[in-house]
Amino acid sequence: MKRPVAVVGVGQTHHTTRRSDVNIAGLVREAVDLALRDAGLEHKDIDAIVIGKAPDMLEGVAQPEQFLASAVGAHMKPMLRVHTAGSVGASTALTAVTHVASGLYDRVLTIAFEKQSEGNAMWALSPNMPFVAPLVAGAGGFFAPYCRAYIAKTNCPPHIGPMVAANARDNATRNEYAHLREPMTVDDVLNSPMLWDPIRFGETCPSSDGAIAMVVASEATAKKGPRKPAWIKSGYSYAEAMWVPGRDQVSPRAGRVCSQAVYDKAGITDPWNQIDVAEIYVPFAWFEPMWLENLGFCAVGEGWKIVDRGEQKFGAHLPINPSGGVLCSNPIGASGMIRLGEAALQVMGRAGAHQVEGAKTALGHAYGGGAQYFAMWIVSSEL
């Protein structure tokens, strides 16, 4: 990057099943107002807007950013709309970072949202694609074989998914914005219905309405702000083709390349010991051990052992998803940006009851498509 960039404001809505008190514009505006207030800025201070969400079919509006232009304050400003499947929230924020890093913009507002109650995600995610067997099973049906493959490859015992889910639910009790704040025990999860073997109901993310907005700014403008900024040490988005013979869907190469790139740029050689907290994209519980390996926190086959030992719990060696993560709130298009925003809040020391004490370096991560799109950043309390 040509010059340093920082997060200077974060605002997110409470995530819930149905926000019937606001329309899509109202939901998005709520996050925008919170982020601007957090940054001590007004719309006139913003140079450009970058907005992202998952498939337009989730709400039934094509390119909804166009009707949202006034709600987000984009009138007479540059605005880009990002869509990279599940990773979109994260790649949207990274697109905003590029705007500032380029030297052309000083303060950029970035927004991600999903109002799932406006439509039916199962329908929207179950299309009949050319040359692909129709699953009509949404994301869970698509990813269940990936989870089975992980279990088969690593001899991961059957209690690991439930452990991840129970831990996420426990974490979410401390996060006032989380959608699911009711604790579940491992037994509760094990006793919940099997939806797509091996994914049980309790190991599945909810469908949420929610939005998040952030302001990213140049070094000089960040230092003028009312808050201690979160400095972005590195951020990349990588994608890989679907139909590559022998493609490793359990530990996709794009995820490994992307995490290596962000570590290299941020000067991280030992992520397990140098990163204080990580917010990673876990829509189904089994993805937590998968990503622990893919992100280089441990060797291949060792991810589930970290979970088994509880080393990723709140207060343990490397807290993963202290917010409760995607398993407890999933406004799909916003979920990636929430991971990055939560990472920023942690290094700003402003994560509330789920603050990881003394967090200085944090990873925010998201993935999407058929585990093809990856976007992540490393943020730090120090420039």
Added chain:
Amino acid sequence: MSTLRNVAIVGFAQLPVVARDEHRISTEMLYPVVRQALADCGVERDAIDYQIAGSVDYMDGRPFGFVSALDVMGSWPPRQDLHLEMDAAFCAYYAWLRMQTGDCDSALVVGHGKTSEGEPDRVLNLQLDPYYQAPIGLDPTSSCALQASAYMARTGATDTDLAAIAARNRAAGARNSDNQVRSAASATELQKTPWAVEPLRKGYLPPVGESATCMILAAEGKAEKLCDRPVWIHGTDHRTEMQTLGARDLSRSASAKLAGEKALAMAGLSRASDADVVELYATTPVEELIVCEALGLDAKAARPVINPSGGPLCAHPIMSTGLVRMGEIFRQLSGRAGDRAVANARRGIAHAMQGHCLQQNLVWVLGTERRWS
């Protein structure tokens, strides 16, 4: 501005626009243009640092329509990548911005949309806010007609003026083998076509079609090696307006005006008429007149030449229409425009837009010489 990096267009390929390609799905349409653009630059895929795609799910009638493009873009090993739910010209903007950070030196930009998978008018109606505007059934033709009425009321432009613009585009477009409509039509003939939505006649509207496009951008140092006549980006800017049609002066484009001023200032140009050739993303003669006014161009002047390609009135491959405008200026300034070449063209302007009634506008100022030394 001196801190900006010189970036050039070094390659462009497109499929001829057709109403419906019955034999190929969108990835099959994209594959040959990616290979052709790479071959024209003489580079292997691994030598390109960044990739970005523009498409709209709704146009393909399915979610994640862009995911399959990864395969034909050569995304193995994994690539630094982004997808915008926008016309590919906006993707080129982001690729340019990304190069300004110094993080990458070259980019592959693609646009794809298979309009025949659905009904574009119904899809584009869904761009409008779902509470007030979309339910009344506005489609691009009817909202363009509202805009045309507003423009004609303000300026006194007549049906004859509109016919003259359409006829000029149609005459120029007859020379472009990539066009969907390749027949000239006189103003008189066009004025005899029936109303689509008054005051717009069927002869003043674009044929909607499908294509796939690929552009390669490269920064100074690399661009000269990939292309014997790179076309340099001198200035660019884009602006958005609120969507609400009733809250805007539809007879003008404030966002095109501001984007034009910013792009010209970056390019160090005092006026757009210093360009030799201009390509406008204008889907009606009225949009052409409004954008010309916003940019400070005279639509009737002999120079700069406007839309020597025939413009969107002869081919409107949604999601690529903006990138084609850039590609046409690249062809003009790099000596690839064949029998539609504008003599001694050294500087050009390409415009892209999207949304109803010119909601978002993007302006490029391009030239044969490097802008910054």
